[in-house]
Amino acid sequence: MIKVDVRRKAFREEEILRDIRFEMEIGETVAILGTSGIGKSTLLRLIAGIDPAFEGEITRPDKIAMVFQEPVLLPWRSVLENLTLVHPELGAEAAHSALERVGMVDKVQLFPGQLSLGQQRRLALARAFAGRPQLLVMDEPYVSLDPATAEEMLALTEALIAETGPAVMLVTHSEVEAHRLARRCLRLIGRPATIASDLATRSALLSREVHHDRA
Amino acid sequence: MNKTLQHPALVRALSFGLLLMLWIAAAELTADASVLPPPWALWAPFAKAAASGALPYHLGMTLWRVVCAFVPAMAIGVALGFLMGRVPSVDQWLDPWLVVFLNLPALVLIVLCYLWIGLNETAAIIAVVLNKIPNVATILREGARALDPNVGAMVQVYRMRPLARLRHVVMPQLAPFIAAAARSGIAVIWKIVLVVEFLGRSSGIGFQIHFYFQLFDVAMVLVYALSFIGVMLLVEALILQPSERRVRRWRTA
Numbered sequence: 310m311i312k313v314d315v316r317r318k319a320f321r322e323e324e325i326l327r328d329i330r331f332e333m334e335i336g337e338t339v340a341i342l343g344t345s346g347i348g349k350s351t352l353l354r355l356i357a358g359i360d361p362a363f364e365g366e367i368t369r370p371d372k373i374a375m376v377f378q379e380p381v382l383l384p385w386r387s388v389l390e391n392l393t394l395v396h397p398e399l400g401a402e403a404a405h406s407a408l409e410r411v412g413m414v415d416k417v418q419l420f421p422g423q424l425s426l427g428q429q430r431r432l433a434l435a436r437a438f439a440g441r442p443q444l445l446v447m448d449e450p451y452v453s454l455d456p457a458t459a460e461e462m463l464a465l466t467e468a469l470i471a472e473t474g475p476a477v478m479l480v481t482h483s484e485v486e487a488h489r490l491a492r493r494c495l496r497l498i499g500r501p502a503t504i505a506s507d508l509a510t511r512s513a514l515l516s517r518e519v520h521h522d523r524a
Numbered sequence: 525m526n527k528t529l530q531h532p533a534l535v536r537a538l539s540f541g542l543l544l545m546l547w548i549a550a551a552e553l554t555a556d557a558s559v560l561p562p563p564w565a566l567w568a569p570f571a572k573a574a575a576s577g578a579l580p581y582h583l584g585m586t587l588w589r590v591v592c593a594f595v596p597a598m599a600i601g602v603a604l605g606f607l608m609g610r611v612p613s614v615d616q617w618l619d620p621w622l623v624v625f626l627n628l629p630a631l632v633l634i635v636l637c638y639l640w641i642g643l644n645e646t647a648a649i650i651a652v653v654l655n656k657i658p659n660v661a662t663i664l665r666e667g668a669r670a671l672d673p674n675v676g677a678m679v680q681v682y683r684m685r686p687l688a689r690l691r692h693v694v695m696p697q698l699a700p701f702i703a704a705a706a707r708s709g710i711a712v713i714w715k716i717v718l719v720v721e722f723l724g725r726s727s728g729i730g731f732q733i734h735f736y737f738q739l740f741d742v743a744m745v746l747v748y749a750l751s752f753i754g755v756m757l758l759v760e761a762l763i764l765q766p767s768e769r770r771v772r773r774w775r776t777a
Contacts, residue, residue: 390692394692395682
């Protein structure tokens, strides 16, 4: 169970978030939508525990993973070490199979700088799921990828979520992504931002046949 | 330009050759070996000083002092600079000190250390260490400020252990700054060590230069100075450059 109760979050005098309250179950995927600059990433940082300076309370599980807007790898360590240093409990075999799962097993000895952006993002995904997180926080994980690569990543994410079963919180601009991955959609509006609507997405209501981007 | 003239090693050798030519020309022009002897006139005094054991002894003493000053200056400077770069209140409190010590002439610190502590080895080493710490701290403060906040957030979410963070996250980012501080540090330290020896020690290259200065023996001054430059070039080529190449490997891969 994840409980989010953010009464107020401000940077100096500027209030960014107010009265954001919701709960989610392990296994549930929630998308957070909203225009850019509204405070979606700020909210994610509070939920992930990166930024402790806010008024309110967040109950979160111990095992958290995060996929950032950038891949955020350790460029001075090899692909394999990027996995094993973050998850020391992972054996060599488990690390290899995690990389195999995202199609990176032939790249273990390379440095992240030698990979394409798509490959770097796949490594970031492998790192996120390798720890079997109870809560996975994703901050626009598919930005600046070409449509084919983004689609491939989206499918991979769907499969990994199904295998691992964490609570997923996804920030995105794309309604397509939101409707495809999430069963529930929170929309932030206003300044300070608050929750405008908490709706089940079409993927929860209909079968997932039609995806067209309304944005 | 011709391709062969662009080879780094060749350019380096030619550049050194040019400096040597300049020296020979200047020696020709002065035409007085007691003012500026030509390069080949230094061989005999060098061989004699090396054979008598005087040159190796004084070289060793200076090198020993350089090491004794380099290690604590780097350790304290790195720790201090890192703290100043990460903790704003520490930076605010220590920055004025840093400015004072950065602008205090090396000579003043050396003289004061000798006056307060006495004409001994401790005073000599402390003087050099105090001279070098502010430079190291200044460079490392920039390094600590430049740590990637995104990587910091990642490390926090995934709860990497403190030792692993230090070794695999912080140190690789600080390595270029530590290397820069070490290279500029070793160059500055050995010069200050010579001054310290010149003023108040009875061994080392600085002491020998002082001795031959009083005898107006330019050849011996050059022999001692050049021998030490040779040793420092070796340290640079055999220790500093290879270790820098190793930590930079991921950038060029």
